[in-house]
Structure formats: C-alpha cells, structure tokens
Amino acid sequence: QTTRRFQFNVEWKKVTRLCTTKQLLTVNGQYPGPTIAVHEGDRVEIKVKNRIAHNTTLHWHGLRQLRTGWADGPAYITQCPIRGGHSYTYKFSVINQRGTLLWHAHYAWQRASVYGALIIYPRMPYPFSAQIQAEIPVILGEWWNGDPDEVERIMMLTGAGPDSSNGYTINGMPGPLYPCSNRDTFIQTVEYGRTYMLRIINAALANELFFAIAKHKLTVVEVDAVYTKPFTTTSIMIAPGQTTTVLMTANQVPDSTGMFAMAARPYLTSVFPFNNSTTISFLRYKNARNRRGKPPNLSSLKLYNLPAMEDTAFATKFSGNIKSLASPKYPCDVPKTIDKRVITTISLNLEDCPAKKTCLGYRGKRFFASMNNQSFVRPSISILESYYKNLTTTSFSSDFPEKPPNAFDYTGGDPLSQNMNTEFGTKLIVVPYGTSLEIVLQDTSFLNLENHPIHVHGHNFFIVGSGFGNFNKATDPKRYNLVDPPERNTVAVPSGGWAAIRIKADNPGVWFIHCHLEQHTSWGLATGFIVLNGQEPSQRLLPPPQDLPSC
Numbered sequence: 001q002t003t004r005r006f007q008f009n010v011e012w013k014k015v016t017r018l019c020t021t022k023q024l025l026t027v028n029g030q031y032p033g034p035t036i037a038v039h040e041g042d043r044v045e046i047k048v049k050n051r052i053a054h055n056t057t058l059h060w061h062g063l064r065q066l067r068t069g070w071a072d073g074p075a076y077i078t079q080c081p082i083r084g085g086h087s088y089t090y091k092f093s094v095i096n097q098r099g100t101l102l103w104h105a106h107y108a109w110q111r112a113s114v115y116g117a118l119i120i121y122p123r124m125p126y127p128f129s130a131q132i133q134a135e136i137p138v139i140l141g142e143w144w145n146g147d148p149d150e151v152e153r154i155m156m157l158t159g160a161g162p163d164s165s166n167g168y169t170i171n172g173m174p175g176p177l178y179p180c181s182n183r184d185t186f187i188q189t190v191e192y193g194r195t196y197m198l199r200i201i202n203a204a205l206a207n208e209l210f211f212a213i214a215k216h217k218l219t220v221v222e223v224d225a226v227y228t229k230p231f232t233t234t235s236i237m238i239a240p241g242q243t244t245t246v247l248m249t250a251n252q253v254p255d256s257t258g259m260f261a262m263a264a265r266p267y268l269t270s271v272f273p274f275n276n277s278t279t280i281s282f283l284r285y286k287n288a289r290n291r292r293g294k295p296p297n298l299s300s301l302k303l304y305n306l307p308a309m310e311d312t313a314f315a316t317k318f319s320g321n322i323k324s325l326a327s328p329k330y331p332c333d334v335p336k337t338i339d340k341r342v343i344t345t346i347s348l349n350l351e352d353c354p355a356k357k358t359c360l361g362y363r364g365k366r367f368f369a370s371m372n373n374q375s376f377v378r379p380s381i382s383i384l385e386s387y388y389k390n391l392t393t394t395s396f397s398s399d400f401p402e403k404p405p406n407a408f409d410y411t412g413g414d415p416l417s418q419n420m421n422t423e424f425g426t427k428l429i430v431v432p433y434g435t436s437l438e439i440v441l442q443d444t445s446f447l448n449l450e451n452h453p454i455h456v457h458g459h460n461f462f463i464v465g466s467g468f469g470n471f472n473k474a475t476d477p478k479r480y481n482l483v484d485p486p487e488r489n490t491v492a493v494p495s496g497g498w499a500a501i502r503i504k505a506d507n508p509g510v511w512f513i514h515c516h517l518e519q520h521t522s523w524g525l526a527t528g529f530i531v532l533n534g535q536e537p538s539q540r541l542l543p544p545p546q547d548l549p550s551c
C-alpha cells in the first residue's frame with residue numbers, strides 16, 4: 001500500500017477578482033486549492049497547518065472514510081476544530097472508490113474559497129473505451145467581494161436571507177462577462193479530434209448550476225466517484241457537493257476566434273439573470289487561426305447550450321438519465337429490502353421567535369430550516385468524541401423523529417401553520433451495523449424554489465425513487481428502481497417533491513447529513529446518523545489519532 005502525503009497550510013493570500021483585492025482564505029496560497037490526486041487503495045496523509053487566527057477543519061467530500069470517521073472533518077460532528085497555530089493530520093485509506101470528488105473546509109463558510117479537486121485513479125482501466133488525451137478539472141465556484149463568514153454572521157443576526165456572492169467562477173476565474181475579468185478567464189487548449197475527460201465539480205456555496213460547452217456534446221461517465229451508464233447531453237446540471245465526469249471530443253471546426261465558450265450559470269437566481277450570473281471560460285483549438293489566443297468578441301457568446309433559467313424539465317430529464325453502470329465488474333449493491341425507513345421533511349421555516357421560545361437566543365420573525373421540524377444545533381464538543389468516549393455530558397440525543405410531526409401536504413393551502421413549529425436540538429438517528437436504511441426526503445417547497453442538495457457523510461446511497469408532490473408510502477415504493485439506481489453522496493431533492501435513498505450502513509461512526517446549500521446548513525437543515533460497531537473487529541470504528549484536536 002502506497003502512502004501519499006500532502007501538506008496543506010491554511011493561510012491568507014492577497015487575491016484580486018472583479019476589481020476587488022482582498023485577503024482570501026486559501027490552502028498553500030492557491031485558489032482553487034491544490035488537487036489531491038491518489039490511486040484506489042492508497043493510504044493518504046494530509047497534514048493541515050492552521051496559519052490563521054480562526055478555527056478551521058477540512059473535509060474530503062464523498063470519501064468514505066471506512067472506520068476512520070476521525071478524519072472526516074465536519075466541525076463539532078467528527079472533530080473539534082483545528083485552532084489557529086495548531087495542526088492535525090487527516091489519515092485515511094481510499095477503499096473501493098474511483099473518480100472525481102472534492103475537498104473543502106468544513107467550518108463556518110470557509111469553503112467559499114477553501115476547496116479543490118480530489119481525484120482517485122482507478123485500479124482497473126476505465127470501463128469506457130475512449131482514448132483520453134488529457135484530463136481537465138472544471139471547478140465551479142463563487143467569488144465574494146466581502147468576507148463570507150461575515151455574510152453568515154449578518155444573516156443569522158438579522159434573520160433574513162444572505163447576500164449572494166458577486167460572481168461565479170470556473171477554476172477560480174469569473175471570465176469576461178464580469179467587470180475587470182478579461183484576464184481572469186480560464187482557457188484550455190485542445191487538439192482537434194482528441195477526446196478529453198472533464199472532471200466537473202460544483203464547489204459553489206449556494207447554487208445548483210448548469211454547465212455547457214458551445215456546440216460540443218458531453219458524455220457523462222461517472223458521478224460522485226461512481227461509474228454511470230454513459231449518456232450524451234448538451235449540458236449538465238450539478239448541485240453543490242456533486243461531481244460529474246464527462247468525456248468531450250474536440251470535433252468542431254472553430255471560427256476565426258479559434259475558441260468555444262464553456263459556461264456555467266445557476267439553475268435559479270434572483271439577481272441579474274444574464275451577465276452577472278454567467279461565468280465563461282474557453283476551449284482554444286490548437287493550430288486554429290487565432291494563434292495568440294485572443295479571447296473572442298463577447299457578442300459571439302450566444303453560442304453555448306445552457307438551458308433556460310429554472311428549466312425544471314431539463315433538470316428532471318438529466319437526473320433521470322443517470323444510472324449506475326451495474327456491470328459484472330462494477331455491480332450495483334442497492335439494498336433490495338430495508339430494515340428501517342425514516343421519512344423526513346426538509347423545510348425552510350419562517351419562524352416567529354417570541355421571548356418564550358428558544359430560537360438559539362434570536363428574536364422576531366426569521367428564517368430557520370429543519371428536518372421533521374428539528375432544526376439542527378451544532379454542539380460545542382465533537383459528537384463523535386462524546387459518542388466514542390461515552391461522555392456523560394453528551395452533545396446529542398438519539399431520538400430523531402422517524403416521521404413528520406404533522407401529516408404533511410405540500411400542496412395544502414396553509415404551509416405556514418405546518419412549518420412554524422421548529423424545535424431546536426441535536427437529534428440523531430442510531431442504527432446497528434449493517435442496517436439497510438431508507439430515508440425519504442420530502443421537500444415542503446415552502447419558501448424554496450431550489451432543489452435541496454442533501455449530502456450524506458461516510459456512505460454512498462442509492463436514489464431508488466423520486467417524484468413531485470407528496471411521497472406515497474403505499475404506491476411509490478412499488479415503482480422504485482432496484483436494478484441500476486444512481487449511487488451518489490449528494491442528491492438534489494426536487495423542489496416540491498421527494499427523493500428516496502437507500503444506505504447500507506456499514507461504516508461505524510457518526511455521520512453528518514445536511515443540505516449543501518451553505519445557508520441552509522447554518523439555519524439547521526441537518527441531522528446525523530450513528531452507525532454502531534459490528535461484531536467483527538473489522539466492523540468497528542478505529543480509535544482516535546493522537547493529534548485529534550480538542551475543544
């Protein structure tokens with residue numbers, strides 16, 4: 001087993017985008033952060049040095065962390081934060097996973113700029129036959145002129161929605177539709193006739209995105225580090241926390257510019273629907289006439305294939321096209337039967353907080369978010385630690401409600417009264433090792449038009465069903481896909497609909513479940529589940545490392 005070692009210094013770096021120069025939180029001064037490239041089966045050790053005056057943690061999003069929950073990263077869930085001046089080495093093995101993932105900070109809103117690609121090269125050859133000329137990371141993100149942590153603080157203080165970012169980025173570059181950004185444009189050179197692998201990552205804080213390349217077709221071959229049945233599309237939809245690997249053949253004849261635009265913009269945005277929300281980069285054909293690589297005239301940029309804003313029909317069709325490969329070499333291990341089903345609402349709440357109500361100390365009308373009316377409160381000590389050490393001052397309880405407290409009807413005329421009863425706490429689901437767990441995520445659609453990207457730590461899951469309206473316990477399970485459902489770590493639950501996911505709970509430890517729209521996590525759209533140790537030594541959580549930070 002090869003051990004690959006990385007050193008990550010969390011540090012400030014002066015960076016300029018959109019005519020604004022500011023101290024940006026980075027890893028090793030890079031924005032986006034360094035790529036972690038490893039091979040299936042490797043041991044990985046990432047020494048993180050915190051060189052700032054604030055706490056930090058890092059998370060290897062989608063990496064299973066079998067028995068090594070101590071290295072997962074979400075602050076106060078699996079570890080206390082790394083304090084300023086301190087270090088912590090994340091140690092884990094890459095077992096039976098391959099493809100594109102991402103890593104990001106998991107403290108406050110630091111992941112706004114602290115993120116990067118995590119690439120796992122497969123042990124066996126790719127299951128698709130194309131000759132790949134080069135791999136191109138395409139990391140979608142957001143740029144904030146201000147300090148994102150301050151945006152979160154003000155949002156919690158006022159109870160209103162957060163300020164949005166100032167622009168979207170491809171590999172840290174906003175591109176020419178934004179002010180002062182002509183030179184801050186990502187350009188990738190390609191050769192005619194060659195096939196490229198694009199590793200597309202949505203590291204944005206707050207938006208699902210469409211991504212497309214003018215005139216070029218994209219063939220999806222893997223999502224969330226799991227191979228899929230290949231399918232071809234003109235654009236993709238990708239939620240924060242999701243990754244999508246596509247093959248693209250450079251088979252178009254360029255015009256005199258030699259360039260084709262690659263573009264991303266939100267599925268939904270309330271601000272400046274065109275220019276200020278579309279990030280552009282370019283494919284530059286080598287040997288095309290424009291040898292100096294001068295960016296084309298912006299008027300030629302109508303030429304990308306992006307769906308219209310809020311094109312739900314496209315989004316639904318696209319996610320419906322994603323199927324597990326389910327081949328002899330890469331079988332689909334979806335649990336055919338379940339031991340336990342949890343039905344939970346995922347809601348935004350406009351909460352009235354009179355003096356007699358907890359509301360985390362906040363007063364007045366304000367936003368919160370909840371699952372089964374439980375708004376998740378992050379404790380002040382690590383849940384994994386208090387669970388492992390059996391601390392009497394536990395930071396959590398094991399009584400997450402298994403069904404919505406009120407009979408729920410999202411089509412009902414009075415969503416307000418059904419959603420004004422938020423309770424605050426740290427309630428988790430507890431299951432024995434090996435449980436086949438089904439979680440039905442029911443969006444209430446109240447105040448929310450986006451699809452909530454629900455992310456599960458420590459496990460992949462199978463999306464066995466989804467639909468619009470209310471989940472029907474009697475009829476919907478009969479239509480589940482138990483043959484080749486997509487296997488992922490983040491599911492975009494349709495707005496005004498539901499998604500049913502199945503998890504084989506085979507990773508002992510404490511695992512966060514939350515919405516990957518960052519403001520929703522701040523408002524409490526989260527829970528967690530504990531997988532108890534199994535009988536065999538190989539089914540037990542490993543002891544904590546020596547250098548685990550303390551609170």
Ligand code: C2O
Pocket residue numbers: 059061074104106241455457512514516
């Ligand atoms: Cu990508 Cu809990 O996060």
